[in-house]
Amino acid sequence: MPNPSLLVVSAHAGDFVWRAGGAIAAATMRGERATVVCLSYGERGESASQWLAGKGLDEITALRRAEAEAAAAALGAEVEFLDLGDYPLVPTPEALVALVEVFRRVQPTVVLTHPLADPYNGDHPAAARMALEARVLAQAIGVPNADGSVPTQEQIIGAPPVFFFEPHQSEQSDFKPNVLLDITAAFPAKRAAMECLPAQRHMWSYYTDLAVRRGVQVKRNAGPNLGLPHETMGEAYVRYYPQVTGVLE
Numbered sequence: 001m002p003n004p005s006l007l008v009v010s011a012h013a014g015d016f017v018w019r020a021g022g023a024i025a026a027a028t029m030r031g032e033r034a035t036v037v038c039l040s041y042g043e044r045g046e047s048a049s050q051w052l053a054g055k056g057l058d059e060i061t062a063l064r065r066a067e068a069e070a071a072a073a074a075l076g077a078e079v080e081f082l083d084l085g086d087y088p089l090v091p092t093p094e095a096l097v098a099l100v101e102v103f104r105r106v107q108p109t110v111v112l113t114h115p116l117a118d119p120y121n122g123d124h125p126a127a128a129r130m131a132l133e134a135r136v137l138a139q140a141i142g143v144p145n146a147d148g149s150v151p152t153q154e155q156i157i158g159a160p161p162v163f164f165f166e167p168h169q170s171e172q173s174d175f176k177p178n179v180l181l182d183i184t185a186a187f188p189a190k191r192a193a194m195e196c197l198p199a200q201r202h203m204w205s206y207y208t209d210l211a212v213r214r215g216v217q218v219k220r221n222a223g224p225n226l227g228l229p230h231e232t233m234g235e236a237y238v239r240y241y242p243q244v245t246g247v248l249e
Contacts, residue, residue, distance in 0.1 A: 002107060002109055002158070003032075003033070003109075004027065004030070004032040004033065004109050004110070005032065005033045005034075005035070005106055005107055005108050005109050005110075006023070006024065006027045006032060006033065006034040006035070006108065006109070006110050006111075006112065007035050007037070007102070007103065007106050007108035007110070007111050007112070007160075008020055008024060008034070008035070008036045008037070008077075008111075008112045008113070009037055009039070009099070009111065009112070009113040009114075009127055009128075009130070009131035009134075010036055010037065010038045010039065010113075010114075010127065011038075011039050011040060011042075011086070011089055011114060011121075011123040011124050011126065011127035012038065012039075012040055012041065012042030012045075012046045012064075012086055012123065013038045013040070013041045013042045013046070013064040013065065013067060013068035013081075014042055014046060014064075014067070014068065014071070014197050014199075014200050014203070015038075015042075015114070015124070016036045016038070016068075016071075016072075016112075017071045017075075017190070017193045017194055017196075017197060018168075018194070018203055018207045019112075019114075019165035019166055019167075019235075020112045020165045020235065021071075021075055021186075021189070021190035021193050021194065022181065022183025022186045022187060022190045022211065022233065022234075022235045023112060023165075023181055023183065023186075023235055023237075024036070024075045024076075024077050024190075025075045025076060025183070025186035025187075025189035025190055025193070026181070026183055026185070026186040028075060028076030028077060029076070029185065029186060029189070033078070033106075034075065034076065034077035034078065035077065035078045035079075035080070035102075035106045035108075036068075036072055036077050036078065036079040036080070037079075037080050037081075037082060037099070037102050038068055038079065038080070038081045038082070039082050039084045039089055039095070039099075039123075039127050039130065040081075040082075040083065040084050040085055040086035040089055040123070041060075041061050041064040041065055041068070041081065041083065041086070042064055042086050043057060043060045043061045043064055043085075043086060044057075044085070044086050044087040045086050045087035045121070045123065046064075046086065046199075046200065047060050047063075047064060047199050047200075049199055049200070049201070050063060050199050060199075063199065064199065065081060067196055067197050067198070067199060068081075068197075070193075070196040071193040071194075071196040071197055072193075074189055074192040074193040074196055075189055075190070075193050076189070080102070082095060082098055082099070086123050087123065088122060088123060088126070089122075089123035089126045089127060090126070091126055091129065091130050095130065096130060096133060096134060096137070097146050098146065099130055099131070099134040100134045100137045100138045100143065100146070101145065101146040102134070103134050103135060103138035103157055104138050104145065104151060104155045104156065104157060107157055108157065108160045109158075109160050110160055110161055110163070111131060111135060111160050111161070111162045111163070112162075112163050112164075112165055112237075113127060113128050113131040113132075113162065113163075113164060113165070114127050114128040114131075114164060114165065114167065115128060115164035115165075115167055115173060115175055115238060116128050116129065116164070117173050117174055117175075118167050118169070118173050119169075119172055119173065120167075120168070120169050120172065120173075121167075121168075124167060128164065131162070132162065132240075135157070135160070135162065138156065138157045139156055139157055139158070139159065140156070141153070141156050159241070161239060161240075161241055161243070162239075162240040162241055163179060163237040163238065163239055163240070164237060164238040164240060165235070165236075165237055166210070166214075166235065166236045166237070170236075175236075175238065176238065177236035177237055177238055178237075178238055178239055179236070179237040179238065179239055180214060180217055180218045180221055180234055180235075180236055180237075181218075181234060181235045181236075181237060182215075182218050182222075182232060182233075182234060183211065183233050183234060183235050184215065184231065184232050184233045184234075187211060187233040190211070191204075191208065194207060194208075211233040211234060211235065212233065213234075214233070214234030214235055214236050215231070215232035215233040215234040216232070216234075217234060217236070218232050218234040219232050
């Protein structure tokens with residue numbers, strides 16, 4: 001079995017915290033590797049408070065990078081940035097090559113990214129499409145590495161499951177979770193990571209409340225004998241590819 005390795009493909013510098021901070025912290029608390037790749041800093045479309053405060057693009061970009069680095073550290077994760085720009089986030093052949101290189105270097109056993117539908121933010125589906133395409137290309141030994149070399153057997157990846165994390169407007173995005181993750185023990189780290197993102201302070205209470213609501217659903221769907229505490233916190237996901245198993249459970 002390969003060593004557990006979680007890869008999170010995030011459109012903007014804050015998305016991974018709100019949507020998947022619990023999953024990331026839970027993985028690192030188990031001693032697993034977690035890597036976040038931010039395709040952009042969210043400098044144009046995710047930083048309204050900083051634009052209103054009179055800051056310029058370079059200053060906002062530096063701020064959002066520092067916030068994401070602090071948040072990743074709070075979750076125990078590594079973070080890297082492709083700096084593709086946002087609003088719009090435009091996939092390019094060069095960007096896809098860079099993301100394939102990340103997949104081959106990280107060798108993920110689980111991938112988290114945005115869902116394929118979000119009528120409020122086209123950057124999010126764009127990131128999801130990039131993540132899914134990079135996953136497929138990273139499996140193909142005939143697809144060269146970023147430096148043009150032929151990948152070795154060790155560099156090509158397997159078939160890691162992909163989970164879509166919850167968008168901000170779930171109902172309008174037709175998000176129907178089929179995986180509920182108990183993040184109770186990991187939630188303090190997620191909250192600490194959220195507080196590393198003051199440029200989006202208005203999101204702190206929203207995603208705390210959402211964790212409470214998803215925690216209720218965790219308990220409701222967990223069966224009668226698990227004894228989950230009243231204060232259970234949760235995150236919701238959609239599994240994209242079929243689960244392969246020898247036992248139905």
